[in-house]
Amino acid sequence: MNSAGYLVNNMARLLAEMLRKRIAPLGVVPGQFPALLALWEKDGLTQKELLAKLDIEQATLANTGLVPV
Numbered sequence: 001m002n003s004a005g006y007l008v009n010n011m012a013r014l015l016a017e018m019l020r021k022r023i024a025p026l027g028v029v030p031g032q033f034p035a036l037l038a039l040w041e042k043d044g045l046t047q048k049e050l051l052a053k054l055d056i057e058q059a060t061l062a063n064t065g066l067v068p069v
Helices: 004-026 030-041 047-054 058-063
Strands: none
Touching: 004 030, 030 047, 047 058
């Protein structure tokens, strides 16, 4: 297939797989990456600020394993 939707979807899948392989040796999984990137951009965010920036619920962030529950 050569439709734009198919090509974009395939590129996103390949990028996600590449990211997973590159961060796995660091003990990081793709679900943690957005929070780590946000903290890299602005260190010291509170959990509340991080939740707002990522637009996720507290339980979702807790499931990443990055914050104590």
